Amino acid sequence: MKKVVRILMIVLVAAIFLGTFAYLFKRSQPKAIEYQELTPTQGEVVKSTVVTGKIQPRDEVNVKPQINGIIAELYKEAGQTVQKDEIIAKLKVIPDMNQLSSAQSRVRLSEVNLKQAQINYDREKKLFDQKLVSAESFEKVEQALKQAQEEHSIAKETLEIVRDGVSSANKSGSTTLIRSTISGLILDVPVKVGNSVTMSNTFNDGTTIATVANMDDLIFDGNIDETEVGRLHIGLPVRISVGALQDVHFDAALEYISPKATESNGTNLFEIKASVKVPSDVTIRSGYSANAEIVLQEVHDVITLAESAIQWEGDSTFVYVKDGEEWTKRMVTTGLSDGVTIEVKDGLAVGEKVRGPQIIKSK
DSSP states (O other): OOOHHHHHHHHHHHHHHHHHHHHHHHHHHHHOOOOOEOOOEEEEEEEEEEEEEEEEESOOEEEOOSSOEEEEOOOOOTTEEETTOOHHHHEEOOOOOOHHHHHHHHHHHHHHHHHHHHHHHHHHHHHTTOSSSHHHHHHHHHHHHHHHHHHHHHHHHHHHHHHHHOOOOHHHHHEEEEESSOOOOEEOOOTTTOEEEOOOSOOOOOOOOOOETTTTTEEEEEEEHHHHTTTOOOTOOOEEEEEEEEOOOEEEEEEEEEESOOOETTEEEEEEEEEEOOOTTTTOTTTOEEEEEEEEEEEEEEEEEEEOOOOEEETTEEEEETTTTEEEEEEEEEEEEOOOOEEEEEEEEOOOOOEEOOOOOOO
């Protein structure tokens, strides 16, 4: 029994040894290299670049007051449309005390002058009617009365403007009524009833009552690297995609390329703008992030091939074409490339088999 077990053990060890030897021998043998087979086709090659930016209205204005005051009423809110000269808000005037005091003083003085001019006129009129004074003397007194009346009227109007923000003679043009300067959509109303607002002057920009934009005329605003800006020109077609709108694309045309670069993180960038054509059934909000694909070069109806099949030898390019069971080296002339597909101008025909990258098999 022990002899049988010993024989079995010897046979088992021998089998393991032979199996291991056979496996290692097989692994040590060189394997035949396999390649992908690629076929040239008739098609197009489009070389483009993608620029990130935003969709913005071409015309966007900040509506500001012409006087200092307090918001008394708001007639519009963000998201509503407004027409040019339509009232957005109404102000309650906060008069400047120095200006108010000066205007009141001017009214009092004009009243005194008007009263005296009226007395002089009445006295001169009686004398003129009695033919005791000349017409020239009477006309001078009459002229002085008219001037005093005009001065009194102007002084009263000035007081009303300083005190109320509008004169009784020009209520339709009141500076207390804040009107939109363009027709469009109200993007923002950053003030509330009761807020103090200031007019723009040399020392500050003034308070923005509302931001209004024409959302029917939109542009793409982005920045492109200096390495690519040299290939751009006005009128290039642009394809816009908006991240917030899935599978929605717009056509646009490049209309502005900045002549001056701005530096950002050590990179020179040039601002570009493109007019966007938005379908009427699509709603775009100001400030949407977007990508603009700009076509730099394109060729159509040419022989194309995956660029991975092209090999370089100095300034020359070549491929390996299948000839029976062998791969034959053949020189080719290439053209435009988009980084994946390349134009083959000469040396290949549609339908030929071209050697591509090596096939890597998983172990």
